Every structure is written in structure tokens, then in C-alpha cells.
Amino acid sequence: DVKVTQSSRYLVKRTGEKVFLECVQDMDHENMFWYRQDPGLGLRLIYFSYDVKMKEKGDIPEGYSVSREKKERFSLILESASTNQTSMYLCASSFGGFGQPQHFGDGTRLSIL
Amino acid sequence: GQQLNQSPQSMFIQEGEDVSMNCTSSSIFNTWLWYKQDPGEGPVLLIALYKAGELTSNGRLTAQFGITRKDSFLNISASIPSDVGIYFCAGPGAQKLVFGQGTRLTINP
Numbered sequence: 001d002v003k004v005t006q007s008s009r010y011l012v013k014r015t016g017e018k019v020f021l022e023c024v025q026d027m028d029h030e031n032m033f034w035y036r037q038d039p040g041l042g043l044r045l046i047y048f049s050y051d052v053k054m055k056e057k058g059d060i061p062e063g064y065s066v067s068r069e070k071k072e073r074f075s076l077i078l079e080s081a082s083t084n085q086t087s088m089y090l091c092a093s094s095f096g097g098f099g100q101p102q103h104f105g106d107g108t109r110l111s112i113l
Numbered sequence: 114g115q116q117l118n119q120s121p122q123s124m125f126i127q128e129g130e131d132v133s134m135n136c137t138s139s140s141i142f143n144t145w146l147w148y149k150q151d152p153g154e155g156p157v158l159l160i161a162l163y164k165a166g167e168l169t170s171n172g173r174l175t176a177q178f179g180i181t182r183k184d185s186f187l188n189i190s191a192s193i194p195s196d197v198g199i200y201f202c203a204g205p206g207a208q209k210l211v212f213g214q215g216t217r218l219t220i221n222p
Binding site: 004033042043045048056058090092097098099100101102103104105106107109 | 142143144146148153154155156157158161201203204205206207208209210212213214215
């Protein structure tokens with residue numbers, strides 16, 4: 001089975017802090033994704049990556065950056081956390097083209113105070 | 114851009130009832146995916162459909178790829194308490210998966 005592991009289930013940070021969310025997958029997938037999920041807004045794509053050191057903006061990249069130095073690891077960075085970034089963050093990975101199923105981690109519930 | 118509309122947005126049913134939900138697209142898809150998300154967890158893939166008209170089962174779950182390729186259906190038979198959660202449909206968009214808004218299923222014992 002595919003295993004996507006997110007480093008924290010719950011995280012509390014303060015406004016202005018730099019926040020790192022880590023994601024590791026164990027299936028040698030080329031593609032990795034970061035989403036945020038908010039009530040009534042569904043899953044929104046922040047950034048994705050189709051290869052090491054490659055990144056593409058999703059639908060809501062503002063206030064975020066990413067890093068993919070190794071194939072198995074995809075990091076989401078909140079450069080200066082703000083309260084409107086309080087959310088559930090989900091990492092996913094997939095193999096192959098755009099239509100292939102993505103496999104999700106358990107999520108990180110991030111609160112910015 | 115491409116949009117997926119899921120219906121209904123929420124369902125309140127009795128344990129043992131059958132459940133039906135659907136997803137419609139503004140454009141043709143060549144893949145339909147159905148996910149379930151338990152409270153506080155990440156979405157888990159339930160069923161993947163790759164061919165128009167395809168009918169696929171996973172235990173008490175059955176999903177169908179609509180003939181028009183613009184819709185898909187998910188049925189759950191004889192619901193049990195652990196079926197509670199949010200069900201998402203998804204399909205391939207431009208460089209990404211497009212997700213529906215989800216159907217929230219609540220079951221009264």
C-alpha cells in the first residue's frame with residue numbers, strides 16, 4: 001500500500017512565524033501535491049511538483065512556497081504565517097499522468113494564533 | 114475552468130438504508146475517481162473508473178462511469194455507521210485533478 005506521511009497531525013503557530021509542513025511518500029511517485037481544505041470550499045490546490053526540484057503553482061499559491069529536494073519529500077512553507085492560513089493541509093502523491101489517482105496523507109490541522 | 118457538481122451536498126439516513134450520490138462535469142472526463150474522507154483524516158481512494166459505462170464494485174460500494182462521460186454515480190448498499198464521512202468525486206483537469214465539493218453522509222443508528 002502507498003504510504004504518505006505528514007510530519008504533524010496538529011500544529012499551532014503564531015502570526016509571522018515561518019512554518020514548515022513536511023510530507024514523505026514511500027512509493028517512488030513522481031508527482032506530489034499540497035492542498036488546503038476549508039469548510040464549504042473543498043480541496044484547493046496550493047502547489048504541485050512533477051519531479052525533483054520542479055514546482056508548479058496551483059490555484060492558491062499566495063503566501064506559500066514549496067521545496068522538493070528529494071523525490072520522496074515535498075515540503076510546504078508558510079513564509080510568514082497569517083491567521084487566514086489556519087486550515088487543514090493535505091499532501092498527496094501519484095504516479096503517471098494527470099488522471100491517475102492521488103494518495104493522501106492524514107493531514108495536518110494547522111492553527112495560526 | 115472545469116467544475117464538478119456533486120449531489121446531494123449532504124444526506125441524513127437511517128442505518129441499513131441504501132445511498133446514492135452523483136457527480137456531473139461541465140466537460141468530458143476519461144477517468145472518474147471516488148474518495149471517502151473520515152472525520153479528521155485524509156481522503157482515501159474507494160474506486161477508480163476508466164471507461165464509459167464501466168460499473169465497478171468495492172464491497173458494498175458500486176460506482177458507475179456515465180455513458181455521456183460527463184457524470185458518475187456512487188451507491189452504497191445497506192449502510193453501516195462506519196460509512197459516515199464525506200465522499201468526493203474527482204476527475205482529470207488541466208495538469209491536476211478536479212474535485213467535487215463532497216457529499217457529507219450522516220447515519221442515524
